[in-house]
Amino acid sequence: MPELIEMEQRLSRLGDELEWPATPNLAPAVRLRIATRRPRLDRRWVMAAAAAILVLAAIAAYPPSRDAIASWINLHTFFRTVPHLATPTPLPSGPLGRRLGLGEQTTLAEARAGVRWPLLVPASLGQPDEVYVQPPTDRPSGGEVTLVYAGRPGLPAAGETGVGVLITEARGAINSEYFGKMIGPDTTIEPVTVAGSSGYWVAGAPHVFVFVDSSGQIRYETLRLATNTLLIDVGGTVVRIEGNLTKAQALQIAASLA
Amino acid sequence: MEGRPTDDAELFARAQRGETAAYEEIVQRYQQMAFRTAYVITGSAADAEDATQEAFVKAYRALAGFRAGAEPRPWLLRIVANEARNRVRSSGRRQSVELRLAGSFRPGGAAPSPEAAAVAAEDTKRLLGFVSELSEEDRLVIANRYFLELSGEETAAALGIPEGTVKSRLSRALSRLRARVEGASNA
Numbered sequence: 001m002p003e004l005i006e007m008e009q010r011l012s013r014l015g016d017e018l019e020w021p022a023t024p025n026l027a028p029a030v031r032l033r034i035a036t037r038r039p040r041l042d043r044r045w046v047m048a049a050a051a052a053i054l055v056l057a058a059i060a061a062y063p064p065s066r067d068a069i070a071s072w073i074n075l076h077t078f079f080r081t082v083p084h085l086a087t088p089t090p091l092p093s094g095p096l097g098r099r100l101g102l103g104e105q106t107t108l109a110e111a112r113a114g115v116r117w118p119l120l121v122p123a124s125l126g127q128p129d130e131v132y133v134q135p136p137t138d139r140p141s142g143g144e145v146t147l148v149y150a151g152r153p154g155l156p157a158a159g160e161t162g163v164g165v166l167i168t169e170a171r172g173a174i175n176s177e178y179f180g181k182m183i184g185p186d187t188t189i190e191p192v193t194v195a196g197s198s199g200y201w202v203a204g205a206p207h208v209f210v211f212v213d214s215s216g217q218i219r220y221e222t223l224r225l226a227t228n229t230l231l232i233d234v235g236g237t238v239v240r241i242e243g244n245l246t247k248a249q250a251l252q253i254a255a256s257l258a
Numbered sequence: 259m260e261g262r263p264t265d266d267a268e269l270f271a272r273a274q275r276g277e278t279a280a281y282e283e284i285v286q287r288y289q290q291m292a293f294r295t296a297y298v299i300t301g302s303a304a305d306a307e308d309a310t311q312e313a314f315v316k317a318y319r320a321l322a323g324f325r326a327g328a329e330p331r332p333w334l335l336r337i338v339a340n341e342a343r344n345r346v347r348s349s350g351r352r353q354s355v356e357l358r359l360a361g362s363f364r365p366g367g368a369a370p371s372p373e374a375a376a377v378a379a380e381d382t383k384r385l386l387g388f389v390s391e392l393s394e395e396d397r398l399v400i401a402n403r404y405f406l407e408l409s410g411e412e413t414a415a416a417l418g419i420p421e422g423t424v425k426s427r428l429s430r431a432l433s434r435l436r437a438r439v440e441g442a443s444n445a
Contacts, residue, residue, distance in 0.1 A: 034281070
């Protein structure tokens with residue numbers, strides 16, 4: 001349509017004539033912050049930043065407390081116990097995959113084709129409402145897939161994630177970690193066995209959950225609160241089931257994985 | 259296209275290896291695009307500066323997730339725009355960006371007559387006025403695509419929507435803008 005093309009040209013010319021506020025030179029401030037890793041305390045963000053500092057301080061203060069519980073099964077998760085659980089900064093807005101750091105949205109068929117392990121889907125929940133995939137270059141060497149189930153009767157959406165159930169499956173080298181959990185005093189960790197698979201049921205007060213990148217660094221932008229979570233090792237695949245679930249519901253979902 | 263003495267891919271690879279000097283160069287290279295994108299979203303230069311600074315720090319920490327060979331601009335814009343939107347949301351106020359013509363405004367073409375220049379200037383001012391009257395959604399897609407000269411993929415990243423949606427939004431926004439322009443000239 002020539003009229004629209006002409007309009008596009010006029011708008012491009014108009015763009016050249018606009019006055020923009022001067023771009024500040026951000027490099028020195030960014031350099032400083034990268035070097036110190038201290039969140040900047042701008043007025044409106046004082047509370048959120050203070051909370052983030054608490055979390056960072058908690059990580060720094062308890063470096064050796066990596067729990068050995070996950071070492072004999074392949075949970076690819078580090079646990080750290082912290083005395084005070086802080087509230088992380090708000091999650092970024094946007095589509096779910098970005099908000100929760102799940103990767104790119106895809107279909108179940110494509111996700112199955114993209115990973116080397118037999119992708120497990122819980123028969124008790126049926127087909128997922130959304131599927132996300134994280135390429136191996138970003139996180140686990142074998143890839144990572146997340147199945148998302150919207151809230152439904154009996155499985156209300158959790159405030160922490162906005163969805164009913166999140167099931168993340170990942171596979172990679174033994175002893176490599178992709179998930180991190182910071183557990184406060186009001187969260188309990190209990191060993192469980194489901195259909196021959198071992199794991200842990202993490203429940204009670206929400207805990208801080210974070211993804212770890214392929215080089216083992218914590219990805220701070222994915223730091224968020226997680227609700228009750230079941231972590232199990234199913235034949236070398238770590239399966240993480242998170243939601244406002246009772247232990248019985250989580251175990252039932254895990255038992256129906258096929 | 260501006261001159262690029264060092265290849266983006268090389269700069270990102272060096273930054274991923276922990277070379278902060280390489281990352282500083284990335285910041286220098288992209289800060290204008292990032293800042294203006296944040297400004298369009300927040301409507302405030304101070305908020306845009308905060309958001310852009312925060313975004314570059316977050317992007318640095320997320321560098322491991324940047325795939326070799328990927329386009330850096332959409333990747334950065336996604337982080338910047340998320341940060342800018344977070345700021346708008348957390349501050350609870352929505353300030354629409356106010357775009358103004360530069361003082362040294364000169365319509366295109368070499369040395370037009372003063373009369374022609376005045377007519378062109380008036381046209382441009384009116385067009386900007388019509389753009390300002392559009393809905394927030396229409397204005398944002400137009401500002402990103404034409405004023406910031408972002409590609410379709412980059413606009414999608416800045417708006418947090420699929421590229422296909424950018425195309426359909428743009429075409430609707432252009433039609434509505436054209437209808438206003440025509441409506442005014444027929445009035």
